[in-house]
Amino acid sequence: MSDMTKARQAGPIEAGGGKQQTLGEYVNAWWSRIKGGDLGSLPIIIGLILIIGIFGYLAFDKNFFSARNYVNLLLQVSGITAIATGVVFVLLIGEIDLSIAFVGAVGSVTMTLLLTQGEEGLNWPWYAAVGAAMLVTTLIGLLHGAIITRAGVPSFVVTLAGLLAWSGVVLILTTQYSKAGTIVIQDPVVKGVANAFLPKIWGWIVYAVVIIGFAATEFYQRASKARQNLSIKPMGISLFQIIGLAVIAGAAVWYANTDRGVPVSIMISLVFLFFWLFIANRTRFGRYVYAVGGNPEAARRAGINVNMIRIACFMISSFMASVGGIILASRLGSVSTNTGGGNLLLNSIAAAVVGGTSLFGGTGRVTSALLGALVIASVENGMGLMGWNSGVKFVVNGMVLLAAVLVDAYSRRSRASSGIA
Template structure:
């Protein structure tokens, strides 16, 4: 902060020995300025979810029931997991069309290895094989895109076809493999007891508060301008309301789903990687301006390859989650609208198709929007035709918002 700008926003009563605090109102002003400049963050998703909930709730009051909301969490998990990986390739300014097929290959591979015919392997080995295949596929994508310069659209379209072929081959004559392994089934079908649910919410809030406070102390220790105490409290309260609210809702039904815990852990881990590590920073840099990244000494090819590997790996993880929920894998696994939903979720959540902008959490946010709309339309007994049309309209809306906010950012830059 320069003297000129901080003078306007520093709350005189709140100045600590070394650093300074921004007043709550000044923080709010900064935020509104950012929004106007096109840095809209999660705002459209929050508004969209409110509108969706309102519309479906007045049509059918079961929409906001604890049973339906718990179902939502379980239903969105697979798409959200796959979409997390999609965010990484979108941040690079690339695309991966094979994530649906990859999830199917992983699901059917694990299912095939776990058929209790006397040759079955340990579940850990089955999962490791599926993961290793995914990493190899991702590395192959990265090699073709980064080293040979083949467009990712075409490389991953090719592996989409190959993946579908592999799924058909493994599914064999019956075309369906039932899953009997308790561990796999447990992923999407175990719910925490009430006590564990509350404990989890408390741990979540405490962990978040600890992060916010330690970041605040570092900021002040460096003599920088920190956010106001009120804005810190507001953020922690928001997380507390969401965590305890979700647990309260799910506890009045079957309990907090285990798969949502797994999803939360994955999101926190990948958010750390994307936003708090050098690799993550370089990923954004490559997506924003690959030439600048290259001149800064970043190994651009290596970052691209790693991004594709993460995408394929998370697709495989999503495939396992889906297999667990359906308790079987058939020859249409990874087909249908799974791929489109996974990409749409990332974009609806606010990750830009143009590279370099977006957050890992956009995968969950977008998946929640898509699952809500599907669940709502299911409750109203709408036929599939209308579901597709509505999902398409929402996607178009999301991409338009992305494009328009991008344009706003650019005009601001020319000021």
């Protein structure tokens, strides 16, 4: 009742008349969303500042802020970002995929085996081997999705079974080829994925293209909204966003260039990230992913093939797992019986959740994969510099994930009570 009377007072619905909102209106709307629990990227940005602050202090004399360590961090971020990007889609539909680390490993092992050279080797060219690895993992995602939707079994159980089974497949494949279980990647292109850097001038060219592209899209959208007489966000905010991105990305490129340059692997992850961001925000498929996560029944009645969307999300998650798997394998220069093990799975899922994608489905952004991966990789990196033992590392990782889940649950609850979700 009370919110209805408030709405009445707010007057009739307005087309906006192509007018800009004032800065005050925009900030007010933003603040009331935050108060209502729709935190957006705010917690992750605070978290990132906090973590960089803590390790910057603790590990300052261990060169946490050095350009060399910063480029190492970018290398660490690449693989996790790629895998977490796929995880975001699965989380958006309210499901989970526990198999990603080992599915990614199946991908990288497949690629490595196809690349083996010499008389006994298969001698595939790098693009065919990479393509085959991506195809195989995508089909694994199709299999998971098909079982989950056909049999109506929770994704948690199916992908847990996948975790075990695919880790077995990795063992079988690696030990069959070499007794020691370690296979070295010989192809220079694949090795270059995580060991090559953009020439400095190219770093700046890519930077310029991205900033100009972002600004052009922003102004194009403003113009098309103005043409349709819809309300537009304040010019100041648009400029702030463009300049903010230009400054942050510019600093990122500049600092990387003072060392070895921008790693190719982070560029690969970013290309995939922007591609999936585009799919999620600007296409029908993306809209349907959010709808299925928000209310599957509404999606079904709207004529959306809910099961197909679900299967597609598992395919995306497996596909991106192979992208991440290949980047990580390239970084090590080999695959082994350990590939896909350790805390890769937890780190990837944590990255998506820490970045602000809800475990409850329907809310989150593809960019949360990058932000979350930055947090997770910074923590790993800082703890590595500090030389903490693995026990402490596990505890800290657990705490970071728990904090993220608590923020998610808290913001969800306050969204519910203020009626935003």
